[in-house]
Amino acid sequence: MRTAYCVETVRRAERELMARVPEGALMQRAAAGLAAACADLLGRVYGRRVVLLVGSGDNGGDALYAGARLSRRGAGVTAVLLAPDHTHAGGLTALLRAGGRTVAPAGAEGAVRRADLVLDGIVGIGGRGGLRPEAAALAALVAEAGPAVVAVDLPSGVDADTGEVHGSAIRADLTVTFGTHKPGLLVDPAREHAGSVRLVDIGLGAELPAEPELEALQHADVAALLPTPGGESDKYRRGVVGVAAGSARYPGAAVLAVAGALRGGAGAVRYVGPAGDTVLARFPETLVSDRGPKQAGRVQAWVVGPGAGEDAGTVAEVLAADVPVLVDADGLRLADAGAVRGRTAPTLMTPHAGEAAALLGVTREEVERARLAAARELAARYRATVLLKGSTTLVADAGGAGVVRVNATGTAWLATAGSGDVLSGLAGSLLAAGLNALDAGSAGAYLHGLAGRFAAHGAPVGAHDVAAAIPEAWRDVRDRDLRD
Ligand SMILES: NC(=O)C1=CN([C@@H]2O[C@H](COP(=O)(O)OP(=O)(O)OC[C@H]3O[C@@H](n4cnc5c(N)ncnc54)[C@H](O)[C@@H]3O)[C@@H](O)[C@H]2O)[C@@H](O)CC1
Numbered sequence: 001m002r003t004a005y006c007v008e009t010v011r012r013a014e015r016e017l018m019a020r021v022p023e024g025a026l027m028q029r030a031a032a033g034l035a036a037a038c039a040d041l042l043g044r045v046y047g048r049r050v051v052l053l054v055g056s057g058d059n060g061g062d063a064l065y066a067g068a069r070l071s072r073r074g075a076g077v078t079a080v081l082l083a084p085d086h087t088h089a090g091g092l093t094a095l096l097r098a099g100g101r102t103v104a105p106a107g108a109e110g111a112v113r114r115a116d117l118v119l120d121g122i123v124g125i126g127g128r129g130g131l132r133p134e135a136a137a138l139a140a141l142v143a144e145a146g147p148a149v150v151a152v153d154l155p156s157g158v159d160a161d162t163g164e165v166h167g168s169a170i171r172a173d174l175t176v177t178f179g180t181h182k183p184g185l186l187v188d189p190a191r192e193h194a195g196s197v198r199l200v201d202i203g204l205g206a207e208l209p210a211e212p213e214l215e216a217l218q219h220a221d222v223a224a225l226l227p228t229p230g231g232e233s234d235k236y237r238r239g240v241v242g243v244a245a246g247s248a249r250y251p252g253a254a255v256l257a258v259a260g261a262l263r264g265g266a267g268a269v270r271y272v273g274p275a276g277d278t279v280l281a282r283f284p285e286t287l288v289s290d291r292g293p294k295q296a297g298r299v300q301a302w303v304v305g306p307g308a309g310e311d312a313g314t315v316a317e318v319l320a321a322d323v324p325v326l327v328d329a330d331g332l333r334l335a336d337a338g339a340v341r342g343r344t345a346p347t348l349m350t351p352h353a354g355e356a357a358a359l360l361g362v363t364r365e366e367v368e369r370a371r372l373a374a375a376r377e378l379a380a381r382y383r384a385t386v387l388l389k390g391s392t393t394l395v396a397d398a399g400g401a402g403v404v405r406v407n408a409t410g411t412a413w414l415a416t417a418g419s420g421d422v423l424s425g426l427a428g429s430l431l432a433a434g435l436n437a438l439d440a441g442s443a444g445a446y447l448h449g450l451a452g453r454f455a456a457h458g459a460p461v462g463a464h465d466v467a468a469a470i471p472e473a474w475r476d477v478r479d480r481d482l483r484d
């Protein structure tokens with residue numbers, strides 16, 4: 001499990017740790033890890049030109065100490081001092097002793113244009129708001145000149161706690177972060193600015209609380225969640241998932257939701273709705289009913305909404321059932337908020353940004369700018385688990401206050417029509433197999449993202465290809481875990 005902690009928690013943990021280690025030790029650990037990451041990126045250090053962008057805090061100190069290490073290994077290091085009167089004194093002395101030099105921002109253009117590598121030490125977890133004008137101008141120059149960029153702890157200008165970006169921010173190829181990931185490194189739009197992320201252990205782990213702000217499942221975590229049939233299993237014990245989806249206008253949504261559900265671990269898929277013949281033609285193993293959800297026979301979980309059109313009656317009927325329900329697509333619009341809040345069995349809502357915006361009464365852009373807040377707010381308003389789809393999929397548990405799961409397996413190729421229908425079937429099937437809503441949503445998103453990667457191989461794919469690749473994703477998760 002990869003975890004991220006918010007700034008307040010990191011600060012508290014750092015204070016506890018600092019009380020037990022010699023002064024300056026943490027910064028030396030950070031700088032050593034940072035310099036090693038830079039050396040790996042450069043391949044050869046000797047003779048390389050490195051520029052440090054140095055702000056007024058300890059983030060600049062990290063950059064200066066790392067710069068001193070690179071200078072001792074033969075790099076030509078130039079520090080651009082953005083706040084010359086508040087530069088980290090120890091770091092600056094170390095750099096100058098190691099043979100580095102300093103320039104003012106106004107005189108930095110030549111050095112930036114010649115640089116092989118730029119280290120962004122403008123601000124770290126002490127940053128507030130986007131970059132100030134002088135730093136923003138330097139960031140624009142760096143982006144234009146095009147050297148490799150390594151962000152120190154965080155790309156300067158992004159919000160460490162929320163992943164929001166207010167104004168301009170550094171875009172890095174690599175971010176070297178210390179002690180723990182910060183939420184902003186895992187959530188877009190900030191995540192996009194971070195490039196790949198390398199975590200340097202500075203000994204903070206033991207001081208961090210058990211519950212993080214964010215967690216990202218990895219193969220072993222998902223493998224532990226996936227249902228495996230035992231000797232006693234039959235289709236009913238494995239769980240039956242009901243899919244109430246599709247309409248005369250959108251029969252394909254029913255087919256795709258069933259395609260996902262058949263690969264999600266439930267023992268059987270029961271389909272209810274007007275697209276029964278189309279579903280059966282494609283998937284003869286489906287149990288099709290032409291009566292409403294109430295009369296369709298027992299299920300352990302329902303999926304409602306994909307392609308539902310205007311069928312509010314079916315949505316209401318499903319919400320009245322005393323089993324876990326996944327609500328997606330049209331179902332989100334048709335569901336009565338009071339009925340969702342009043343449910344006693346778990347509810348998993350799976351909006352994309354546009355649907356979340358409609359539910360919250362804000363614009364799509366506002367949701368995309370503040371994804372974490374939007375997911376938490378919806379989970380609080382509906383007292384439901386909310387899976388907010390998108391470039392970084394988030395799953396907030398009912399109430400919105402606890403740890404939020406972030407999915408790292410997605411690919412932009414998944415932004416294709418019907419892809420969400422496959423996910424709803426898959427996650428609903430995991431619900432029917434007995435996973436709780438947080439686990440079903442996050443394991444579903446993980447498998448779906450991986451299936452998207454396997455199906456796409458860097459080329460466009462249709463949603464049915466994604467559904468067909470779910471077994472490969474499942475095997476990869478299970479087998480790689482066994483090999484590790
Ligand atoms: N506290 C610790 O134990 C450790 C801290 N480390 C480093 O220290 C950093 C935190 O240091 P600080 O608390 O000094 O804070 P920062 O260095 O992140 O920034 C704070 C300074 O930046 C200024 N500032 C804030 N927002 C700004 C903006 N938008 N544009 C320009 N300047 C802005 C503030 O006025 C303040 O002087 C971490 O991110 C990490 O890089 C590491 O050395 C590891 C150990």
Ligand SMILES: [K+]
Pocket residue numbers: 059120121122123124151152153154155156
């Ligand atoms: K930084």
